[in-house]
Amino acid sequence: FTTGALAGKRVVITAGPTREALDPVRYISNHSSGKMGYALARAAQEAGAEVTLISGPVHLPAPDRVTLVSVVSATDMLAAALATLEHCDLFIASAAVADYRPATIAEQKIKKAGDEIQLTLVKNPDIVATIAQHKNRPFTVGFAAETNDVDAYARAKLERKNLDMIIANDVSRQDIGFGADDNAVTLYSKHGSTEFTVMNKALLARQLLAAIAIQLAVL
Numbered sequence: 544f545t546t547g548a549l550a551g552k553r554v555v556i557t558a559g560p561t562r563e564a565l566d567p568v569r570y571i572s573n574h575s576s577g578k579m580g581y582a583l584a585r586a587a588q589e590a591g592a593e594v595t596l597i598s599g600p601v602h603l604p605a606p607d608r609v610t611l612v613s614v615v616s617a618t619d620m621l622a623a624a625l626a627t628l629e630h631c632d633l634f635i636a637s638a639a640v641a642d643y644r645p646a647t648i649a650e651q652k653i654k655k656a657g658d659e660i661q662l663t664l665v666k667n668p669d670i671v672a673t674i675a676q677h678k679n680r681p682f683t684v685g686f687a688a689e690t691n692d693v694d695a696y697a698r699a700k701l702e703r704k705n706l707d708m709i710i711a712n713d714v715s716r717q718d719i720g721f722g723a724d725d726n727a728v729t730l731y732s733k734h735g736s737t738e739f740t741v742m743n744k745a746l747l748a749r750q751l752l753a754a755i756a757i758q759l760a761v762l
């Protein structure tokens with residue numbers, strides 16, 4: 544991956560989980576560590592891009608020479624993503640965004656009472672799909688985290704969310720995906736698919752950006 548392959552490009556990357564509050568002390572979230580997104584941000588910066596990293600709550604140091612925008616919920620992440628749209632050539636959505644959030648956030652701590660309680664969840668906005676349908680859309684790359692039928696679901700998301708590319712990983716495996724240092728993915732575009740076998744997320748990030756940069760260059 545040549546230094547400068549993304550020189551002059553403005554790249555926005557979402558990373559980590561979102562947290563959807565239930566009350567002042569509790570939230571719904573997932574196991575994303577942010578490692579994949581932070582590796583992509585670092586690799587894009589090293590390839591010469593001007594990088595903004597929109598990150599949910601993680602325990603990782605901010606990458607050098609990258610603009611870090613810290614957010615909590617999916618709603619915050621969407622607002623931060625939309626704010627970058629005017630200045631974005633490439634948008635990569637590696638965040639594990641909660642699909643639903645609690646319909647209401649209790650102002651006070653929810654007290655323990657009966658043996659069961661009901662939670663009502665409402666759908667969150669789809670960040671990457673919102674970016675991809677914008678009239679000044681950047682080249683838009685999503686991820687697909689699947690536990691089964693990875694190929695079919697990834698191709699369906701590529702179409703439905705109007706993405707240029709989608710990077711699918713099998714998150715039923717312990718050695719890759721959520722929280723792991725390694726990942727193995729398949730990159731799909733309209734033109735076909737490429738497999739990347741298990742490797743460190745830092746190395747994978749460089750290889751993925753090399754493949755994305757080739758597509759960007761032919762546009």
Ligand code: PMT
Nearest residue numbers: 576577578579636639640669670671685686687688721722
């Ligand atoms: O953070 P790590 O521990 O390193 O783990 C990496 C990872 C497994 C989180 C990452 O490789 C990954 O797969 N990220 C996408 C997780 C996900 O939410 O996938 P999804 O298939 O549910 O969503 C599809 C795409 O839509 C993703 O690009 C997602 O960012 C985006 N999305 C989803 C819902 C939503 N409301 N808004 C979105 O933008």
